[in-house]
Amino acid sequence: MYSLIQKLVSFSSYSKPFSSATTLTHKVSNFTVSYLIESLGFTTKLAESISKKVSFEEKVNPDSVLTLLRSYGFTESQISNIITDYPKLLTLDAETSLAPKLKFLHSMKGASTSEFTEIVSTVPKLLGKRGDKTLSVYYDFVRDVVQAPENCRVLLLSRSSFPQGNLENKIRNVTALRELGVPQRLLFRLLVSSYQPVCGKERFRESLEKVVEKGFDPTSSKFVQALHVVYQLSERTVEEKVDVYRRLGFSVEDVWDMFKKWPNALKFSGKKVTQTFETLKKCGLIEEEAVALLKKNPQFLRVSEENIANSIETFLGLGFSRGEFAMMIKRYPVCIGFSGETVRKKTEFLVEEMDWSLDDVVSHPQVFSYSMEKRMVPRCGVIKALISKGLLGSELPSVCSVLACTDKMFLRRYVRKHDDDKELVAELMAYLHQRA
Template identity: 65%
Template sequence: MYSLILHGKRLGELQKWRYLRISVQNGFALSNSFSSASASDVSLRDGQKGKNFTVSYLIDSLGLAKKLSESISRKVTLVDKVNPDSVLSLLRSYRFTDSQISSIIRTDPRLLITDAEISLRPKLQFLQSRGASSSELTEIVSTVPEILGKKEGKTISRYYDSIKDIIEADKSCMYEKLSQSLPEGSKQGNKIRNVSVLRELGVPQRLLFSLLISDAQPVCGKEKFEESLKKVIEMGFDPTTSKFVQALKVVYRTSDKTIEEKINVYKRLGFAVGDVWAMFKKCPIFMNHSEKKICQTFETLKKCGLLEDQVVSVFKKFPQCIGSSEQKIANSIETFIGLGFTRDEFVEMVKRFPSCLNLSAETVKKKTDFVVKEMNWPINAVVSHPQVLGYSMEKRTVPRCDVIKALMSKGLLRSELPPLSVLSMTDQDFLQRYVRKHNDKQLMTELMSIFITESRIVFS
């Protein structure tokens, strides 16, 4: 098995992966009551204030791009500079460069709200006590920041040693020699050899390290690892993606009996076996949900007004929604109704774009306000094209709308406002229809400049 996997790419064995194949009732209320609109607005304002501060802090203190800072602000919210400043000061005292610190915070932004003296300093001192030079310490921690989340002692020591061995082997091109030098059957030896197999398959280093420090390690053992890896490869997962690692984790720790039981649950709800595996390909971790959770979400969506076959369709399109709590779905309904959508329209949007269930209230409000209030598209246009709520404002919505507004100001559109589907077409189709078709080269250059400049806001 090992020789097949290690040399499979050269033999062409693994070059072709195989791929598997709402009107809401009057008076309906979910078990958890909705919070009042005023309380929701206050919470939204407070949350936005914290996010704005977080974004500003990350830009000013670490020089991160605005888009990246906004992404991080959705994972951690800073209330002031005191704690994050102490974390940055501690890291700099250990000679981490600004680039390394930025990499650490991008990977694990929660470190900014960790107590620098009580939690972080003892771990850095412990790692340093193992004889690592300052440069070795900063390289390993910045490569795998998650190591700072591990307990002191044997646990953090074990991960540190594994990562150090791999980094050194990579540098000296002695990776295979390292795996051969460890005792056959030893825990450390199995880990290194299994990581070596995954490395040969093309699994990125950042994902390999996440496997090494994961609490549920699919790189332990030998026979079970081989069996799990073979299954994931045969399912057609791409080794260069995070879904490959997710699938490996699920298959490794889930018995065939448990998987069969989960499939039977879905079959009773109206799914075909092929549907279940197609959902697994979209979102491997969906297989972790218990029977109780699966049925609970199914019934919650039915209470929202979806028919059974419509819930099945929603699950198939967006299996991530299975993990949504009853309260989260209730909050989602409240958000849309607060923006002027009816409950029937909410159900219709869920059927067409199930991902809207997982959008934050801030995102839904921001994008709906822009489309409806600033661009003047009717609210029922959003109901017909709810996928616009999933598009990037910076990369797609704003650049296209600015081009549309420029054309409207010059009286160059036959209708005052094109249909909202203008946001759904490909970039090439949009440019061909609204920019390149003009004979006036100066106008075309102006429109292209608007489109490109706005599209690049994300990098500023």
């Protein structure tokens, strides 16, 4: 006993610095979230998301940034968009870093306040660029794209004004993408990013031709994603990756179909693809079933072997057999990506509280994607109430009948049929408005 106490004391003493650091980080994060909610009216969810990218523990600097933006005529809506897209702006020094850039752009370009604020709020990351000449070229490009008629497919820019090097390549390449129909929201991300695909010259042209040849829609984000992947891979590397898939039972057409569904399917190493394939077989799938699963859901490749193993352990621990686990993967592959806590909590609720069987869950594994708070608990509350009043007969409705239908269908099926009893309907509606 004494030895155990010694270990606990020793562990406690070593964990204090870590605990203090964790507490400080949590405190800073909480301050950031509170500031974003109070100063910009952000939702808690958005504020928490932004706090993962940038954080601060005092409001002096972010207050100065917001005051500066307002002084230049940015509306509250534009400021919200700017901070959402480029939260790092709140950490810049308003006087020495941000003010000179805003002053330069506003005074040198001779634009109206509304035009100026529209351009900057459309691509706020241009304020992160250094050097007046570079900043000017980025600004001009964004202005020309924003102001060009929607039906204008060709952007006429003065090549003589471009500085030499990567920026010239980047603007030329982004212009080419615009001519193909790539939407502004994707163009501007490429313009201000440091990703290679739009910085090259010959390599960019070759990659673009391959992506167009594969039939990707230029208006979709997959087009840009595919461009990234193709740009990064040599012909030899692509051939080697395709060969890995072929050895596992895929045809060349299968591989390119997977690439069109999810371009990142070609980014994984042959070792990772093979490991995932073998792990699926260990889960109980035969070779043809594993091929079919990955053909339909290539995104499955990003799930680690460790997560798959943990998922198997969780399901088996809850009483599912390996055969049932394999069946659920075939019916709803993404269920393997849910956390053990989610799977356990929902299974116990459905089986122990609602008295559905494990077979019912196996037949409809989509239940693991349903919200406990917004769907499962409220709807099941209605079912329990109806059962207690003897209004559902002797058999419990199927999981699918209760949880898979739309809200409108559920109301019609289990609530509106009792419209003649206003008190009962009010009671049932109260269940639907409750939260877990």
